[in-house]
Amino acid sequence: MKERKNLLFYIAGEAISSLGDVMSGLAFLFLAYDLTQSAWYTTLIALAQALPYVFFGLIGGAVADLVDRRRLLVIIDVIRVPIVASAVVLYSFGHLTYGYLVLIGFLLQTLGCFFNPAHRALLPMIASEEKRMVLNSVMDSVTRGIQVLSPFIVTALLAMGHTVYLLLVDACSYIVSAFCISKITLTTVKGSVRNDKVLLSVFKGLIQYIQWLKNQSALLLLYAMTFIVVFLHTWVWQVGLLLALIEHSKHPKEWFSMLEGIYGGVVIAVNIVLPFVWKKLSMTVYVSGAFIWGCGVVLLGFVSEPSFYIVCVVIVAIGVPIAGLSRVYLLQQWLPQDKLGRGFSFNAVLLYIANSASLALFGWLSYYVSVATLMKSCGLIMLVTTGYLLLRFARKTLGVMPNKRLKS
The missing domain is CATH 1.20.1250.20 (MFS general substrate transporter like domains)
Known part of the structure; x- marks a missing residue:
C-alpha cells in the first residue's frame, strides 16, 4: 500500500x-x-x-x-x-x-x-x-x-x-x-x-573512462555518430522549424505546438512497434534510424506549406526513436558493468555539447543564410554520413566488441 x-x-x-x-x-x-x-x-x-x-x-x-x-x-x-x-x-x-x-x-x-x-x-x-x-x-x-x-x-x-x-x-x-x-x-x-570527496572521485573516474575509451573503436564510432546527428538536428528542430513556420504560416505558434504533439504521438507508436520488428538492435539499425531521421530533416528545407511539415515531422519521429533506443541498447551491451554510469553520463554531456554547438553555430549562420538552406544542408550531411556507413556495413560487418572487454 x-x-x-x-x-x-x-x-x-x-x-x-x-x-x-x-x-x-x-x-x-x-x-x-x-x-x-x-x-x-x-x-x-x-x-x-x-x-x-x-x-x-x-x-x-x-x-x-x-x-x-x-x-x-x-x-x-x-x-x-x-x-x-x-x-x-x-x-x-x-x-x-x-x-x-x-x-x-x-x-x-x-x-x-x-x-x-x-x-x-x-x-x-x-x-x-x-x-x-x-x-x-x-x-x-x-x-x-x-x-x-x-x-x-x-x-x-x-x-x-x-x-x-x-x-x-x-x-x-x-x-x-x-x-x-x-x-x-x-x-x-x-x-x-x-564520501565528502565524491566530486573528486567523479572527475578521476571520468579521466579513467576516457583512457579506457581510446581503445574501444565501436563505442567511439557510436559516440561520434551521436554527436554529428544531434549537432545537425538540434537547431533545425528547436529553432529552425519555428522560424520556418513564422515565414510560411499566419499562426506559427499554434502550428509549432501541434507539430510537437504529432511528433510525440508518432514516437510513442514507434516505441511500441520497435520490439516486434527487431529483437536485437545493432549499429546498422542505429545508423538506419539516423538515415530516416536525416530524410525528414532535409525535406523540411524543401517545403513551404505548413501542412506538408506534418509529413516531415512524422519521418523525423520514426527515425529518432529507432536511433535513440538503438544507442541505449548498444551502450548497455558494450559497456562493462563498472563503467555503465560513466558511459551514460559521458553520452549525456556529449549530447548537450552537441546541442550547444548546434544552437551557437547555426544561430549565427541564420544571420547570413536562409532557414531553408540551413535545413537542407544539415539534412544532406546527415544523409551522406549515414549513407556512407550503411554502404560500409553492407560490404563488411562492423566488428563486435570482444567478449573479454564485455567481461572486464
Missing part, C-alpha cells in the same frame, strides 16, 4: 512537471522572438538553456548521491516558482526584457541539472527492482502523452491572448510537483554515497 501511494505521487508529479516543461520550453522561444524579432536571439535563448547541462550535468548527479533527495527536489521546485512568476509579473507590467529572459532560462536549467538526477535516483528508493522496468516505460509514455496533449493546451492559452500564460502554467506545475514529492514516504533519505 505504501509503495503504491509513493508510485502514484511520483508519477503524478512527473506528469505535471512534464507539462510545465513543455509549456516553459515553448514560452521561452515564443517570448524571445516576440521581444526581439530576431532568429539569432531566439536561438540564443535555447543555447542559454542547454549550456548549464554542459557545465553542471555531471556535478548534479554527484550532489544527488550526497543529500536527502526528496528534500532537494522539493526545495528546487519551491525555488523555481518565484523565478518563473517574476517573468509573468514583469511581462504583465511591460517590463520583461530579453536579457532577463535569458537569465531566468539559464537559472531554471541550472536547477534542472540538480533536480533531474535526484528525481531519477529517487525511483529505486520507492520501487522494487521487478517494477522498475515497467515504471520506466510508464514514465516515458506519460512524458510522450503530455507532449501529444500539450498542443491543445497551448492553443487554448494562446487564444487567451498572451504567450506568458504558458509560464504561469509552468509555475503552477512546480507547486504541484513539490506537493507530490513531499507526500512520498522514504525509509532511507540519504544518498548512497556519503
Whole structure:
C-alpha cells in the first residue's frame, strides 16, 4: 500500500512537471522572438538553456548521491516558482526584457541539472527492482502523452491572448510537483554515497573512462555518430522549424505546438512497434534510424506549406526513436558493468555539447543564410554520413566488441 501511494505521487508529479516543461520550453522561444524579432536571439535563448547541462550535468548527479533527495527536489521546485512568476509579473507590467529572459532560462536549467538526477535516483528508493522496468516505460509514455496533449493546451492559452500564460502554467506545475514529492514516504533519505570527496572521485573516474575509451573503436564510432546527428538536428528542430513556420504560416505558434504533439504521438507508436520488428538492435539499425531521421530533416528545407511539415515531422519521429533506443541498447551491451554510469553520463554531456554547438553555430549562420538552406544542408550531411556507413556495413560487418572487454 505504501509503495503504491509513493508510485502514484511520483508519477503524478512527473506528469505535471512534464507539462510545465513543455509549456516553459515553448514560452521561452515564443517570448524571445516576440521581444526581439530576431532568429539569432531566439536561438540564443535555447543555447542559454542547454549550456548549464554542459557545465553542471555531471556535478548534479554527484550532489544527488550526497543529500536527502526528496528534500532537494522539493526545495528546487519551491525555488523555481518565484523565478518563473517574476517573468509573468514583469511581462504583465511591460517590463520583461530579453536579457532577463535569458537569465531566468539559464537559472531554471541550472536547477534542472540538480533536480533531474535526484528525481531519477529517487525511483529505486520507492520501487522494487521487478517494477522498475515497467515504471520506466510508464514514465516515458506519460512524458510522450503530455507532449501529444500539450498542443491543445497551448492553443487554448494562446487564444487567451498572451504567450506568458504558458509560464504561469509552468509555475503552477512546480507547486504541484513539490506537493507530490513531499507526500512520498522514504525509509532511507540519504544518498548512497556519503564520501565528502565524491566530486573528486567523479572527475578521476571520468579521466579513467576516457583512457579506457581510446581503445574501444565501436563505442567511439557510436559516440561520434551521436554527436554529428544531434549537432545537425538540434537547431533545425528547436529553432529552425519555428522560424520556418513564422515565414510560411499566419499562426506559427499554434502550428509549432501541434507539430510537437504529432511528433510525440508518432514516437510513442514507434516505441511500441520497435520490439516486434527487431529483437536485437545493432549499429546498422542505429545508423538506419539516423538515415530516416536525416530524410525528414532535409525535406523540411524543401517545403513551404505548413501542412506538408506534418509529413516531415512524422519521418523525423520514426527515425529518432529507432536511433535513440538503438544507442541505449548498444551502450548497455558494450559497456562493462563498472563503467555503465560513466558511459551514460559521458553520452549525456556529449549530447548537450552537441546541442550547444548546434544552437551557437547555426544561430549565427541564420544571420547570413536562409532557414531553408540551413535545413537542407544539415539534412544532406546527415544523409551522406549515414549513407556512407550503411554502404560500409553492407560490404563488411562492423566488428563486435570482444567478449573479454564485455567481461572486464
